[in-house]
Amino acid sequence: MLRDGILLTLEPKTTSGFFFFGSIVVGILMGVIGSMMASTFRYGINYIYSQQTIFISGFPFLLSNIVVLSVTALMVAYLRKLASGIPFQGIADSIYYAHTATDKTKIKLGVLSTLAAFVSASGGASVGQYGPLVHFGTIIGVSLKRFFNFGLGLDVFIGAGVA
Numbered sequence: 001m002l003r004d005g006i007l008l009t010l011e012p013k014t015t016s017g018f019f020f021f022g023s024i025v026v027g028i029l030m031g032v033i034g035s036m037m038a039s040t041f042r043y044g045i046n047y048i049y050s051q052q053t054i055f056i057s058g059f060p061f062l063l064s065n066i067v068v069l070s071v072t073a074l075m076v077a078y079l080r081k082l083a084s085g086i087p088f089q090g091i092a093d094s095i096y097y098a099h100t101a102t103d104k105t106k107i108k109l110g111v112l113s114t115l116a117a118f119v120s121a122s123g124g125a126s127v128g129q130y131g132p133l134v135h136f137g138t139i140i141g142v143s144l145k146r147f148f149n150f151g152l153g154l155d156v157f158i159g160a161g162v163a
Contacts, residue, residue, distance in 0.1 A: 072123025137163070
């Protein structure tokens, strides 16, 4: 359309509505999935740790710690084998993925990394709880970007997943 000698381009109203609707849907999905995972992660770690404490209460302190750490190490080694020996991912990878123009995220590796952190924290390792959840938020965001592409950038999906 030409008005006062200036060419105006009009976008269809459906584009902005589609973008708005997509933003709302993705935000709700990320919020629900993220909050459920964070609660499950923390509850699961506390539950497994309490069950281990009950199970090993009759054993000598040193022996019980060796047993728990050995089982934990074996489980993490198995997860590492499933990852084909590729190093587990973390927060630095999330930051890297948010700053790249193309989607290089490995979802399977991200899920295995989160599981390894969960197993490690449940076994008493000082992995921390929120770093793995931040990276898992990245995996959620990238997964939703691949499934629902509402025209939002990858960095927006990753940022929303991390938040």
